[in-house]
Amino acid sequence: MAFTLLINHYKFSPAQLKQAKAIAAAEEHSGVAVEFIQQWLANQHEFLVHTSGSTGTPKPIVISRERMQASAGLTLQALEITPGTPALLCIHPQFIGGKMMLVRAMEGGLPIRIVAPGANPLKNLPMDEQPLFTALVPMQLEHILKNSASLFRLNRMKAAIIGGAAVSPALEEQAQMVTAPLYSTYGMTETVSHIALRQINGAGRKDYFTVLPGIQISTDKRGCLVINGPVVEEEVITNDRVEILSEASFRWLGRIDNIINTGGIKVQVEQLEALAVDCLAKEGYNRRVLAGGLPDEKLGHRVVLLVEGVALPDTINQSLLSCMKTALPKYWTPKEILFTEKFKESDNGKVKRSETWAGI
Incomplete structure (x- = not known):
């Protein structure tokens, strides 16, 4: 089955999409998508994308058509997405995640x-439409789970990939209602x-990642993932500390630049944050948290937890600290x-x- 694009009440074939002036997308995200599709259908060989900027200043990266085709093929193979499977693009096509949903659609029919x-x-x-494959960010998944009609549609899908940010332990527990x-x-702009x-729900739930077919992984002397x-x-050398479980699987531990040295003890902030979110959930609060180190005369840095939102009662704070300490x-x-x-x-x-820490 051939690739087709649906925008509002309109359906476009590849031949129609090739006509640069034939489609006037009313919404900005649709315009970005159509422009990229037209470049792809014109056999453009290289594409300029930007990193997310979550760990530094966003930077431009040129990615080849061949690498994008390889990535799309590996994902379709791993998830057993076959030609004709209805897909949904609901993340912005400005970023690599959105662009790759379009490539998967074009390459996979x-x-x-x-x-x-x-x-x-x-x-x-x-x-009258039911998508069977989509990509979401955690915030979208959280909102879908709160709406019964949307949850019904999600439950009918063949697969949904969740990226753009880490899935919190609390959200992963909520996701167990999804069938x-x-x-x-796990990935980045540099890896297309x-x-x-890592399946996060159901019988196939795992606490480790499985690499796509054809991907080779190892670690450097710091214990960071090499791809x-x-x-x-x-070769991509990351700053992500991992535990290699097999040639095709690894457990993510956290970023090496997110380690706090407090009195000679090295604290991995992601592990601390995951527990803090879990402890907050037990108290009935669903909050985002960040762990960090502030200067301390005796320890060098003292461990501090930053919680998003209004201040919690002292009794909750003490319960949170007690839960984490155990x-x-x-x-x-x-x-x-x-x-x-x-x-x-x-x-x-x-x-x-x-x-975020600079503003504290």
Whole structure:
């Protein structure tokens, strides 16, 4: 079955899409998508994309058509997405995740509908349409789970990949109500979106990632992940500490630049944050958190937990610290809990750690 694009009440074939002036997209995200599709159908060989900026200043990267084709093929193979499977693009095509949904559709012969990248993209879909494959960000998944009609549609899908930011432990627990397989992704712009998947719900739920076919993984002397394969131009050395479980699987531990040295004890902030979110959920609060180190005369840096939103009662703070202390390694427990109205974010919703802490 051939690729087709659906925008609002209109359906476009590749031949129609090739006509540069034939389509006037009313919405900005649709215009970006159509422009990229036209470039692809014109056999453009290289594409300029930008990194998300979550760990630094966004930077431009040129990605070849061959690498994008390889990535799309590996994802379709891993998820067993066959030609004709209806797909949904509901994340912004400005970023690599959105562009790759379009490439998967074009290379895999999928009809794909474009909708605005809002909080609940399933809410206003045409009643006679049921997408079977999509990509979501965690915030969208959270909103879908709160709407029974949207949850019904999600449950009928063959697969949904969740990327753009980490899936919190609290959201993963909420996702157990979903019967369709949901996959957290690991990857970056440099690897042409994800290179590994982790099912987060159902019988196939895992606490580790499985790499796509043809991807080779190893670690450097720091214990950080090294990636090779058809989706990278050259070996990619990451700053992500991992535990290699097999030649095709790894457990993500956290970023090496997110380690706090407190009195000689090294604290991995992502592990601390995951536990803090879980402890907050037990108290009935669904909040985002960041762990960091503030200067301390005795320790060098003291561990501090930053919670998004209004300040919590002291009794809750004490319960939170007590919960964390029972489960964390010695000396990992935060010395202080701070609050901020809202974390700083990049354009695609990723938390910007350094900028958030700079405002404290």
